Amino acid sequence: MVDFQNSKTKNTVRQSCESLLVIEDVCTFYGDAQALKDICLTVKNNEIVAVLGSNGAGKTTLLKTLTGLLGIQRGKIVFNNETITDTPSHKIIRKGIACVPEGRQLFGAMTVSDTLLLGTYSLDKDERKKMQGARLEMIFDLFPVLRDRVNQASETLSGGEQQMLALGRALMSNPKFLVLDEPSLGLSPLLVKEMMNMLKLISRELGISILLVEQNARAAIKIADYIYILERGEVTLANTAQKVMASEKIQSAYLGA
Numbered sequence: 265m266v267d268f269q270n271s272k273t274k275n276t277v278r279q280s281c282e283s284l285l286v287i288e289d290v291c292t293f294y295g296d297a298q299a300l301k302d303i304c305l306t307v308k309n310n311e312i313v314a315v316l317g318s319n320g321a322g323k324t325t326l327l328k329t330l331t332g333l334l335g336i337q338r339g340k341i342v343f344n345n346e347t348i349t350d351t352p353s354h355k356i357i358r359k360g361i362a363c364v365p366e367g368r369q370l371f372g373a374m375t376v377s378d379t380l381l382l383g384t385y386s387l388d389k390d391e392r393k394k395m396q397g398a399r400l401e402m403i404f405d406l407f408p409v410l411r412d413r414v415n416q417a418s419e420t421l422s423g424g425e426q427q428m429l430a431l432g433r434a435l436m437s438n439p440k441f442l443v444l445d446e447p448s449l450g451l452s453p454l455l456v457k458e459m460m461n462m463l464k465l466i467s468r469e470l471g472i473s474i475l476l477v478e479q480n481a482r483a484a485i486k487i488a489d490y491i492y493i494l495e496r497g498e499v500t501l502a503n504t505a506q507k508v509m510a511s512e513k514i515q516s517a518y519l520g521a
């Protein structure tokens with residue numbers, strides 16, 4: 265699709281029958297200020313897509329738009345072959361999209377187990393009862409440290425453990441698709457590496473597609489299949505991670521490498 269030379273061709277949609285998410289020409293405003301300009305972005309089944317961009321580029325706005333927290337002025341969002349434009353966020357979770365928000369947004373006094381159970385809250389009652397025990401076990405198998413800390417308040421966990429908890433809470437709803445807003449923020453380089461490896465494992469083992477929004481381009485590129493670069497609310501580059509990794513020209517132009 266878009267190569268380096270054509271990287272300003274932002275209206276191209278990378279669409280195929282295996283597309284899980286297609287964002288087409290989406291525009292989002294805060295009042296009169298346009299934060300997203302004709303965004304086109306696709307995530308295919310079993311893919312990890314990274315959206316890279318500096319502070320203020322529009323990354324969080326994009327995730328809030330996708331998860332129904334912000335309305336759009338123009339454009340279309342299709343998830344799993346169903347249009348979800350203007351769908352409220354509690355319904356979006358039921359369709360299989362789970363979010364790990366910016367800054368984790370944990371309630372400090374809430375225990376680890378209650379925080380995880382919160383992740384199933386928007387599912388219907390019967391479904392919740394049926395699946396939550398097995399999901400809890402699965403999360404504890406993925407993150408054994410959470411089992412050890414199950415009755416501790418989340419504010420007593422380390423930064424890395426809190427990020428695992430936020431990820432575990434998102435996985436509790438049994439999503440097909442996981443979106444994460446800067447999960448590396450505030451973590452040491454070693455923990456960032458562990459977090460990225462965990463995302464790769466989750467994607468591969470659980471068959472979950474991932475949209476990863478990051479300022480930490482180097483860490484995200486290592487696990488991503490496809491890269492979008494966002495600048496001032498516009499997609500200025502879309503290409504495979506392999507091509508981005510191989511091109512010093514792209515890296516110096518877009519990633520300050």
Ligand SMILES: Nc1ncnc2c1ncn2[C@@H]1O[C@H](COP(=O)(O)OP(=O)(O)O)[C@@H](O)[C@H]1O
Nearest residue numbers: 294297299317318319320321322323324325326
């Ligand atoms: N609630 C808001 N009201 C008005 N402008 C906002 C609001 N949130 C973000 N913005 C503006 O939208 C732009 C994109 O912000 P954001 O999506 O938070 O960027 P990023 O997550 O990439 O740092 C910035 O110019 C920011 O100032």
Ligand SMILES: [Mg+2]
Nearest residue numbers: 323324325366
């Ligand atoms: Mg942000």
